[in-house]
Amino acid sequence: xxxxxxxxxxxxxxxxxxxxxxxxxYLIDLGRSLAPFxxxxxxxxxxxxGCQSKVWLYPSFExxxxxxxxxSDALITRxxxxxxxxxxxxxxxxxxxGANIYFIEKIGLRENLSPTRSNGLLAMMxxxxxxxxxxxSKQ
Amino acid sequence: MKxxxxxxxxxxxxxxxxxxxxxxxxxxxxxxATTQKPLQVISVxxxxxxTTNANVHRGVHYLSDRVSDRYEAARETVRAFINARSREEIxxxxxxxxxxxxxxxxxxxxxxxxxxxxxxxxxxxxxxIVPWQMLCExxxxxxxxxxxxxxxxxxxxxxxxxxxxxxxxxxxxxxxxVLGTVNPVKEIVAEAHRQGIPVLVDGAQGIQHGLVDxxxxxxxxxxxxxxxVYGPNGIGVLYGKAELLNELPPYQGGGDMVANVTFExxxxxxxxxxxxxxxxxxxxxxxxxxxxxxxxxLGREAVAEREQVLLAGATxxxxxxxxxxxxxxxxxxxSVISFLPGQIHQYDAGMxxxxxxxxxxxxxxxxxxxxxxxxxxxxxxxxxxxxNTEEEIEALVKGVKKVTEMFA
Ligand SMILES: Cc1ncc(COP(=O)(O)O)c(C=O)c1O
Numbered sequence: 001x002x003x004x005x006x007x008x009x010x011x012x013x014x015x016x017x018x019x020x021x022x023x024x025x026y027l028i029d030l031g032r033s034l035a036p037f038x039x040x041x042x043x044x045x046x047x048x049x050g051c052q053s054k055v056w057l058y059p060s061f062e063x064x065x066x067x068x069x070x071x072s073d074a075l076i077t078r079x080x081x082x083x084x085x086x087x088x089x090x091x092x093x094x095x096x097x098g099a100n101i102y103f104i105e106k107i108g109l110r111e112n113l114s115p116t117r118s119n120g121l122l123a124m125m126x127x128x129x130x131x132x133x134x135x136x137s138k139q
Numbered sequence: 140m141k142x143x144x145x146x147x148x149x150x151x152x153x154x155x156x157x158x159x160x161x162x163x164x165x166x167x168x169x170x171x172a173t174t175q176k177p178l179q180v181i182s183v184x185x186x187x188x189x190t191t192n193a194n195v196h197r198g199v200h201y202l203s204d205r206v207s208d209r210y211e212a213a214r215e216t217v218r219a220f221i222n223a224r225s226r227e228e229i230x231x232x233x234x235x236x237x238x239x240x241x242x243x244x245x246x247x248x249x250x251x252x253x254x255x256x257x258x259x260x261x262x263x264x265x266x267x268i269v270p271w272q273m274l275c276e277x278x279x280x281x282x283x284x285x286x287x288x289x290x291x292x293x294x295x296x297x298x299x300x301x302x303x304x305x306x307x308x309x310x311x312x313x314x315x316x317v318l319g320t321v322n323p324v325k326e327i328v329a330e331a332h333r334q335g336i337p338v339l340v341d342g343a344q345g346i347q348h349g350l351v352d353x354x355x356x357x358x359x360x361x362x363x364x365x366x367x368v369y370g371p372n373g374i375g376v377l378y379g380k381a382e383l384l385n386e387l388p389p390y391q392g393g394g395d396m397v398a399n400v401t402f403e404x405x406x407x408x409x410x411x412x413x414x415x416x417x418x419x420x421x422x423x424x425x426x427x428x429x430x431x432x433x434x435x436x437l438g439r440e441a442v443a444e445r446e447q448v449l450l451a452g453a454t455x456x457x458x459x460x461x462x463x464x465x466x467x468x469x470x471x472x473x474s475v476i477s478f479l480p481g482q483i484h485q486y487d488a489g490m491x492x493x494x495x496x497x498x499x500x501x502x503x504x505x506x507x508x509x510x511x512x513x514x515x516x517x518x519x520x521x522x523x524x525x526x527n528t529e530e531e532i533e534a535l536v537k538g539v540k541k542v543t544e545m546f547a
Contacts, residue, residue: 020161020494025545028487052502052517053486073516074484075546076491112490119486 007103014107027079034082037071050120053077096132140441152177163496171522213428222352227410234375235343236266238362243270245387253279260285262315291318291467313345318467319475348473349443370430374423391416446474449523456536474523
């Protein structure tokens with residue numbers, strides 16, 4: 001699946017929920033099932049400091065593919081982190097740099113990416129792109 | 140004490156309270172961050188722009204005279220509201236932050252040198268920390284911090300021992316914006332005065348919850364923001380004792396603050412104008428005067444009593460939730476309650492409450508050192524005003540219960 005197919009898949013998953021409560025409950029579940037983050041990477045280097053919640057993002061690059069693992073101290077943020085990892089991890093740098101992210105808006109979570117929320121998510125997305133750009137220039 | 144209006148009448152004075160948030164009736168419990176404005180304030184601002192707009196103190200013409208009179212009347216309203224001795228002791232600024240910075244600068248210029256000490260408390264808002272740190276850096280002075288107990292009560296014993304012959308000024312908050320603690324500012328001032336040290340009181344969270352009498356407190360400076368006391372934003376007050384203000388150099392130069400300007404030498408205007416450089420926010424000041432009149436007409440003691448009832452309800456309701464911890468349990472508090480339900484992150488809880496239409500504040504509330512004191516990264520704060528209702532408090536408690544279920 002390409003990035004847009006995964007985005008469409010997420011949009012479809014969320015379409016089955018009737019109200020916001022179910023959507024957030026699903027996000028909480030996603031947050032809980034996010035792959036564990038290596039504690040050794042919980043360092044300032046990988047920390048994306050938000051005012052409201054913190055996000056850690058650890059990239060690795062092998063055989064032309066970027067893998068991200070991530071973590072947050074807030075569960076809902078973690079759920080959205082899980083979605084972003086699902087979309088961006090296991091991609092080539094070119095795919096990430098060229099991606100147009102629309103699923104967050106479509107599943108009604110746009111407010112979570114507003115700069116004033118300062119929960120680390122917007123910065124996380126930027127950081128993913130920056131890593132991709134850096135790896136791309138190394139290729 | 141009874142409020143001069145019924146709760147229905149009061150709520151209809153605040154049109155924003157009938158907002159729907161995410162399709163639910165808005166429950167506004169973030170009054171510590173900013174308060175809502177009554178129609179009286181909203182309409183006076185509009186009326187000013189419609190009928191009475193001209194620059195203050197700068198014309199002999201009809202409109203300028205009229206607006207200048209009203210600006211000075213607002214100053215008198217503020218003076219009476221905080222019981223200052225004279226109108227010249229009331230300086231209009233942009234807000235609490237601006238007032239503290241003004242004093243940290245002017246006072247620092249005049250009185251603070253290398254090795255001197257400034258005493259603040261551990262429960263200060265960043266606005267009453269950073270300007271003093273900046274001053275300390277400029278002057279190579281030192282910051283001393285009064286500790287407080289787990290309940291959120293300042294350690295006065297420690298305070299006394301912090302005062303020394305190097306202490307130049309004490310700056311403490313009247314009321315903690317996180318813990319709700321009302322500090323014994325009168326005692327704090329008396330103690331400092333015994334050693335000839337002036338005291339600045341940050342009244343940002345004090346002014347809106349009852350009577351503030353600066354003559355009784357005997358503080359040297361008292362500062363607050365209009366937007367936290369039902370007035371407009373961008374306006375605030377710096378009260379200072381005239382003897383002291385007269386000694387301080389102005390912190391901004393410009394129009395209106397001068398008596399005579401030549402390229403060789405400029406002499407300054409008298410108080411309060413010496414500290415009001417440039418075109419001031421006169422519409423804001425008049426709006427603030429209207430807000431204070433509104434509170435006085437409602438009955439300030441009645442407002443405080445009403446808020447105590449809401450605080451007691453919220454405290455009882457929230458304490459009954461298993462695993463919930465309240466930060467700030469001082470015997471003397473205003474209607475501010477900070478808490479964390481179990482291990483749930485404040486941001487998670489805040490987001491769910493928001494979806495229920497409940498506005499609370501989450502995070503560090505601009506008081507990071509205080510959060511560190513408790514070993515937390517932030518918490519949730521509900522801050523109540525007289526226009527809140529018992530039903531809203533119940534909804535908050537129910538909402539927090541729901542949050543604990545969702546994240547259990
Ligand atoms: C205790 C305290 N001091 C200072 C401030 C700063 O007020 P302003 O942002 O209006 O200047 C606040 C506002 O949050 C406060 O609660």
